[in-house]
Amino acid sequence: MGGGEERARRTSGRRGSRASAARVAAADLVREVRARDGRVKDVARGSAALAGLSERDRDLAMRLACGAVATSGRLDEVMGSHLTGRGHLEPRVRDALRVSCFELLYLSTPASVAVDQGVELVRVRSPRAAGLANAVLRRVAEEDRPRVEAARRRLEGHVTGDAAAAGPAAAGDAADADDLADLALVSGLPDWLVHELVGAVGLPAARRACLDELEPAPVYVRANPMNLSPGEAPACLAGLGLGPRRVEDTDVYLLERPGALASSGLVQEAAVVPADLAAQLVALVAAPRPGATVLEVGQGRGTKSLLLEAAALACGGVADILGVDSEAFKCRVSRRRMEAARLSDHVSSLVLDARELGGKEAPAGVATGYDLVFVDAPCSGSGTMRRHPEIAWSLARASVEPGGPEGAAVPGCSAVPGCSAAPGDPEGAAVSGGPEGAAAPGCAGGLAPLPALQLQILTAAAARVRPGGELVYATCSFLPQENADVVDAFLGTDEGADFELAPVCEAWGVRRLGEKGQRLLRSFSDRGTFLSLPGKWACDLHFCARMVRRGQ
């Protein structure tokens, strides 16, 4: 913070109030995310202001910063409607106003407190903008907050079956313009993503997802059997006060009080693997048998490798996994994690562009045929926006929808005009470089750039499945363009003609679950593929499809 801002902060308490440390930290985070075009979590990790706060204030600062980023476009629209004729907002003033506008619209803070704090927060940034902030925030409190509250009540009415609260549009599952407007207002998502969400999961599930969208994401863990026996996990988690709740009869636990997980050392020691329930279930669909050979494509920092091994170990023994990823630093992180997990003899990492996996000859270090090839594809991350709030308003529609405006694309489509930028992928859809001249085949064939890259990776990886072996394709996106469309396009290629779709519920790792776990999986399985939806268990939206290569 500059000296001017510090002076302004010291003198800001005109009527005895001053901006709270949590709100100042939130506005700092929002500014940093904008200035660095970064991710909230990465910026938060290095934030001294955040580190100096109490746990309660840190939680509030994170809630405000994540919310202000997740709803930024919606907040600008609301604020913009009260700014007409009032001139241009300096970016640092806009950052502070977004934080306060989010608090007014989406948190239960009394309006008078949120407005007063908002004015003081803006005064810290720019004393002369305090009057403008006062005028805008008062109108947001009087006009927009009641609109959001009413929309929320209607959505809750639909979800709980309270027809009086739901209002006249209660009947039927087809979304009309009022439904879409309510969903957009309550979730803060861009209109196009709301539209896509309803198309992908249906109106009832979209309502639940939109109601949850701005709540803190739940924390799920499962034990790494190499360091903590699954039988001892519940007592260990409960003893630390984490409030574990078992998900049906799986080995996955929801932590009802996850606050102490970070300081418990369990994650650093690789005793437990934190990952959303959806990711944990995808790993069960892809679970390798003990002793199986596995090629994991898009290994990233190794979370799924740990989950795949946990599933194999729970059934008697380790699998042999080779993970490939185009990002060298992720491979380094993954190797470190496997050492901590005592799995480095069984899981290795290779820096490789997966598009090089195709053809008769396998690249150096890669075997010719694997029992299982698991493609954890680079994707938009649209199913994980609760955890990665910057995705919602930075994801370029044209990167996932064919025929969109030029310029929104992913590297690897570089041979195709307009393919040069990257979408807002939490796990690096943006790959640097790529094999010489490797155009994404689908780019020219009607797929948008990101699905085209996914198809190219899936097709190349499929070449490494042995006859009779399995190919699992997964994304953390709900967009059909990245999911079923890619799988359908793959099955239509020469390589794909050798594969047939196999129901996820018949996967070995799923059949080994008890009745309740299998029922949970079945509830997420539509036409044989998997798409997780928020319901009894809050979770991200992930997709996976399982395919088997013909022959033995």
Ligand SMILES: C[S@@+](CC[C@H](N)C(=O)[O-])C[C@H]1O[C@@H](n2cnc3c(N)ncnc32)[C@H](O)[C@@H]1O
């Ligand atoms: C969804 S993330 C994988 C997450 C990872 N499996 C985990 O559980 O931590 C997709 C990964 O694909 C990698 N990736 C993107 N393009 C790639 C390519 N052409 N070849 C190999 N990996 C790629 C990204 O670096 C990213 O780590």
